[in-house]
Amino acid sequence: MALAEVRGSARGAQRRRHTDVEIHIREVQFSDGYVPLRSGEIDVLLCSRPVEEPDLTVGPVLVREPHALVVSARHPFARRACVRLDDLARDTVLRSPRSLPDDWDAHHVPARTPDGRLVGRGEDGGDRPGAHCPGRRRTWRLPRIRPRCRLLRPPDVAYVPLGDAPPYEWGFVWRPPVESARLKAFHQAALTHVGGEPDGGWGVP
Template sequence: MELRDIEIFLALAEELHFGRTAELLHVSPARVSQAIKKQERAIGAELFVRTSRNVRLTPVGERLRDELAAGYRQIQEAIAGAAAAARCVSGVVRIGFASPWCGDLVVKAADVFRQRHPACEVQIIERLLADRFGPLRTRELDLQLTELPAEEPDIVVGPILFREPRALMMSVDHPLARNQTVSIEDYGDCVVIGVASVPDYFRDFHLPLRTPSGRPITHGRLAASFQEAQSLIGADKGVQPSTVRAALYHARPDIVFVPFRDAPTVDYGVTWLTDGDSVKIHAFTQALLDVASGK
């Protein structure tokens, strides 16, 4: 007798009504009837007496109910115990970030995570954008909240947590510094400071080689950190795209952040190694999602 057939038999023995049993188990009344007939054929005796008015157990059916019920409860308890063990999150989870606004979200999510999983320690680690996936690949991190895209064969990209409007960082002496907004086309009149050691797909998405009309964009020096980029920008050595929110965290008297009116947002998501998938990672990702959505 299959487990589903046992479940149908026990439910009918409790309800003594084919329609209610079918509704309880989310199956059709015909499925209930077929299962009972199959069991009766296998046993060689009727399990239920069916009339137009009611359904009742036969003596054989009563015995089967009593003997199956205890075993079925044990099966349910075993399954529930296995599920609880799978949900148990323990050990250490290490999460990295680069941008301070990502750090704010990670810290808040860590508080939520600790409440849900007190047996698991959280370690928060800042890392450089220029070494995007190095700490993941060396197992220093379990997951990280990072700027997208992340098109790596050994990296899993989880859900996008939030999107930030883009701004162009420039010196206060730059010709565009007094504009209310800038356009992607304005790159053609600028020298763009790049980010060191990022893959081509990331550079092309955030630091294009041409404007939408096809004008070449001049690329200048590469910066290994945000602070190095800001030093170059403050000295009017070039511009670099960032986010509008960055002005709240990285304000300097020699730099302005001018919003784009036509650039795509900067999206942030969770990443982890393909072979590093774990319950801990999904549990922390859920905490990040809940905090980001205000739950």
């Protein structure tokens, strides 16, 4: 299930129930981290796990998506149907933007492969998928989102499935001070769309 589908469904349900409410969807850059949320620019953020921030409330997982490795089209991995976590030790994996917490980066790119080898890390990968890949051997791991791959993939970049990596998990995050009946309804609409049971609350354990 696509992230845009969940977001659009929740937005449509909220508009039908609360006709006086305007919902604005804004794209947040990967490198922005939680800054727009904490500054009050946005009320709720759809982002990937883990989120270990004591000042933020984390809702349940809404979507799970498989991982991929982003590489230059000239990289040997680009010719493979699939790569494994152990393959990460064979090259340099770019860092996540430094504005993101270290625990998020460590969760998605382990310090060592399952067979115990050290994973070399490179420079900050930035926001654009593959921005540092063409013409180089460096690799960067990021979520595989099939519709966006077709839209955003530069011509010299390949997305190779990372077969044994756990899926990316996406859900809403918000600041407790903005909790309201309308925000709760928006969250519940998204939860219902993915097959969760509305619980009359936030769905937070």
